[in-house]
Amino acid sequence: MSIRQLPDTLINQIAAGEVVERPASVVKELVENALDAGAKRIDIDLEEGGVRLIRIRDDGGGIASDELPLAVSRHATSKIASIDDLEAVATLGFRGEALPSVASVSRFRLASRRRDAEHGAELRIDGGKLGEVAPNAHPHGTTVEVRDLFFNVPARRKFLRAERTELSHIEEWLRTLALARPDVEIRVSHNGKPSRRWKGEGNLLSDVRLHEALGEEFARNALRVDHAGAGMRLHGWIAQPAYNRASADQQYLYVNGRSVRDRNVAHAVRQAYSDVLFHGRHPAYVLFLELDPRGVDVNVHPAKHEVRFRESRLVHDFVYRTLHAALAETRAGSIAAPTP
Numbered sequence: 059m060s061i062r063q064l065p066d067t068l069i070n071q072i073a074a075g076e077v078v079e080r081p082a083s084v085v086k087e088l089v090e091n092a093l094d095a096g097a098k099r100i101d102i103d104l105e106e107g108g109v110r111l112i113r114i115r116d117d118g119g120g121i122a123s124d125e126l127p128l129a130v131s132r133h134a135t136s137k138i139a140s141i142d143d144l145e146a147v148a149t150l151g152f153r154g155e156a157l158p159s160v161a162s163v164s165r166f167r168l169a170s171r172r173r174d175a176e177h178g179a180e181l182r183i184d185g186g187k188l189g190e191v192a193p194n195a196h197p198h199g200t201t202v203e204v205r206d207l208f209f210n211v212p213a214r215r216k217f218l219r220a221e222r223t224e225l226s227h228i229e230e231w232l233r234t235l236a237l238a239r240p241d242v243e244i245r246v247s248h249n250g251k252p253s254r255r256w257k258g259e260g261n262l263l264s265d266v267r268l269h270e271a272l273g274e275e276f277a278r279n280a281l282r283v284d285h286a287g288a289g290m291r292l293h294g295w296i297a298q299p300a301y302n303r304a305s306a307d308q309q310y311l312y313v314n315g316r317s318v319r320d321r322n323v324a325h326a327v328r329q330a331y332s333d334v335l336f337h338g339r340h341p342a343y344v345l346f347l348e349l350d351p352r353g354v355d356v357n358v359h360p361a362k363h364e365v366r367f368r369e370s371r372l373v374h375d376f377v378y379r380t381l382h383a384a385l386a387e388t389r390a391g392s393i394a395a396p397t398p
């Protein structure tokens with residue numbers, strides 16, 4: 059076969075293979091876009107575990123009508139313009155890939171109105187085939203509608219699981235996002251019925267949201283951590299050793315507000331708990347690590363699940379010491395307490 063340039067739709071479908079694994083990944087990307095747009099309220103309607111429909115409406119800044127086609131073009135983004143911007147990126151998105159990818163594997167509709175615009179507009183895309191921009195009486199903000207995910211990619215569709223499984227993956231992502239953004243109200247409905255509501259609670263993660271996300275047991279056993287040093291800050295909650303898990307299912311780590319998996323940090327946490335947890339048991343935590351964005355590379359993974367620290371040893375030590383000290387304090391407290 060001779061070499062040929064692939065058509066855009068196929069390029070986007072290939073990219074979608076990395077970014078869009080299942081309905082939950084679509085929800086993650088769209089909610090992140092809403093958050094990047096400054097939304098304070100996000101409404102999510104789902105049908106059939108998100109496979110039939112994902113509709114996400116936000117009250118963020120919106121997209122100009124004449125930029126709708128750009129928003130769904132590959133490598134088009136309003137979030138960075140140079141390599142310097144990339145190195146200091148503060149938004150959740152920056153690759154300009156999510157919308158074109160999702161639009162290439164679904165029946166897609168994007169409707170929006172900027173805060174300063176008199177009218178709204180919408181754009182439909184069917185399996186990557188771009189329609190025309192049409193007027194739409196949209197309120198300020200943006201709605202993205204994704205129907206029939208993978209309808210044109212049978213190989214992918216086959217890997218979708220039962221409605222309940224897909225829904226629980228979505229809920230897990232929403233929990234992850236809701237823990238990081240207690241200032242944003244998120245309402246979810248599934249098959250026409252309200253299924254979840256995260257009330258906007260102000261800037262600090264309240265006990266209520268913590269309790270709702272991780273359960274009463276966790277909240278009752280949670281130790282507040284907040285420590286700064288070495289140009290970093292680590293804050294959040296860690297569970298006292300008495301509350302531990304059979305799997306690593308309640309470990310939430312955010313680096314500069316982005317949920318990530320990081321072996322280095324996970325190892326530091328494990329080490330901090332090593333004298334106080336039984337072998338094979340896992341600690342539970344919600345931890346926010348903040349550092350100069352230039353000290354961390356977020357452009358490592360297409361779905362942005364991983365980061366790379368410039369000084370990973372320093373990060374490891376900082377996390378270990380902070381948590382070790384916090385745990386030692388409670389132990390000291392419990393030893394000092396008189397036994398009845």
Ligand code: ADP
Nearest residue numbers: 091095129135136151152153154155156157200
């Ligand atoms: P990225 O988030 O990496 O920039 P996306 O493909 O997710 O790439 O989105 C492309 C662009 O479309 C964004 O940079 C942004 O300008 C715009 N956009 C997408 N979703 C929204 C939204 N909910 N509100 C406002 N603008 C949006």
Ligand code: MG
Nearest residue numbers: 087091151156
């Ligand atoms: Mg995005």
